[in-house]
Amino acid sequence: MGRAPCCDKANVKRGPWSPEEDAALRSYIQNHGSGGNWIALPKKAGLKRCGKSCRLRWLNYLRPDIKHGCFTKEEDDMIFTLYSKIGSRWSVIASKLPGRTDNDVKNYWNTKLKKRMMEAQAALSDNHSAPSSQPLVQRVHSSAFINCVSIRPTDQTESQSSINGSLGESLDLRVPRQNPNYLELDFGSIADLFYSSSYEETIGTMWADASEEIKLGEPSQSVTYLY
DNA sequence: AAGGGTCTCAACCGCCATAAC
DNA sequence: CGTTATGGCGGTTGAGACCCT
Numbered sequence: 001m002g003r004a005p006c007c008d009k010a011n012v013k014r015g016p017w018s019p020e021e022d023a024a025l026r027s028y029i030q031n032h033g034s035g036g037n038w039i040a041l042p043k044k045a046g047l048k049r050c051g052k053s054c055r056l057r058w059l060n061y062l063r064p065d066i067k068h069g070c071f072t073k074e075e076d077d078m079i080f081t082l083y084s085k086i087g088s089r090w091s092v093i094a095s096k097l098p099g100r101t102d103n104d105v106k107n108y109w110n111t112k113l114k115k116r117m118m119e120a121q122a123a124l125s126d127n128h129s130a131p132s133s134q135p136l137v138q139r140v141h142s143s144a145f146i147n148c149v150s151i152r153p154t155d156q157t158e159s160q161s162s163i164n165g166s167l168g169e170s171l172d173l174r175v176p177r178q179n180p181n182y183l184e185l186d187f188g189s190i191a192d193l194f195y196s197s198s199y200e201e202t203i204g205t206m207w208a209d210a211s212e213e214i215k216l217g218e219p220s221q222s223v224t225y226l227y
Numbered sequence: 228a229a230g231g232g233t234c235t236c237a238a239c240c241g242c243c244a245t246a247a248c
Numbered sequence: 249c250g251t252t253a254t255g256g257c258g259g260t261t262g263a264g265a266c267c268c269t
Contacts, residue, residue, distance in 0.1 A: 016237070016263085039254065055255075056238070091257060106258070107236050 007039070007050040014050075017057055021047060025054055026062050034058070060103045067099025071108055079105060079113060 013021075028045035035041060039051035047054060060066075071079075075097055082093045090102035090109075097105065 014239075037254080050239090052240095052255085053238075059256095060237075088258065102257075103237075110259095111235060 007042075007052075011048070012042075012050045012053070013048045014053070017061075021049065022057070022062060025058060029058060029062075056103075060101045065099055066101065071100075071112075075100070076113065079109060083109065083113075 017025075024045055024047055028041070032044070034055070035044070037051075038055040041047075042049045042051055042054050045054070049057075078096055079093055082089075082096060086092060088106070088109075090106040094100050094102040094105045
């Protein structure tokens with residue numbers, strides 16, 4: 001019992017595709033389409049491959065509308081934004097990025113963006129050990145996602161910060177202060193932070209700026225964190 | 228130059244949803 | 249309505265490229 005395999009695994013080729021195989025698959029699909037049956041396609045196309053493998057090769061690599069090459073900052077922003085909202089639904093995220101496949105987006109996230117995110121978190125967490133004369137920059141947990149930042153001014157012991165936006169969106173920080181009445185910072189987006197030559201430097205700037213009133217933009221949504 | 232570690236990304240695996248029978 | 253076949257998806261793997269010492 002149990003599910004039958006989609007192909008005879010002992011008699012199909014596996015591993016990297018050769019240029020000849022690519023040409024055969026491309027030629028067949030361009031002339032006949034997939035025929036709505038990937039399982040039957042390899043035999044018709046003269047390929048010793050599993051149908052699933054053919055489908056994957058076509059969708060992820062051979063399709064004419066595939067965009068190869070580096071991701072742009074706009075694409076990064078889109079991935080951050082969507083990931084913060086829907087998580088690892090790569091096919092949905094990829095559908096918003098013309099020419100990108102879910103596999104592309106997933107690989108890009110796992111190898112690049114996730115690392116940047118982790119490094120940024122670590123850098124922000126490190127600021128817990130900041131000198132007491134400086135405002136304390138710390139990461140707080142967001143129910144939607146991480147990478148929200150709060151700032152505790154040194155001139156008050158109890159404070160409440162409102163954090164507006166999420167990854168990929170404009171990120172505003174607003175901290176009530178005694179004088180001036182509030183402090184508001186806008187870092188553009190988390191992606192901007194990642195793109196800076198060194199986000200430690202950016203955070204350093206945050207610290208320096210935190211003693212002054214900075215007001216940029218209107219928050220589109222507001223989430224309040226207490227600490 | 229060698230070799231060990233790390234990174235990248237194409238490809239595979241296995242599960243789930245759905246269509247077809 | 250149950251079973252089977254297939255498509256689609258996210259997670260994972262591993263070969264080769266690249267980097268560092």
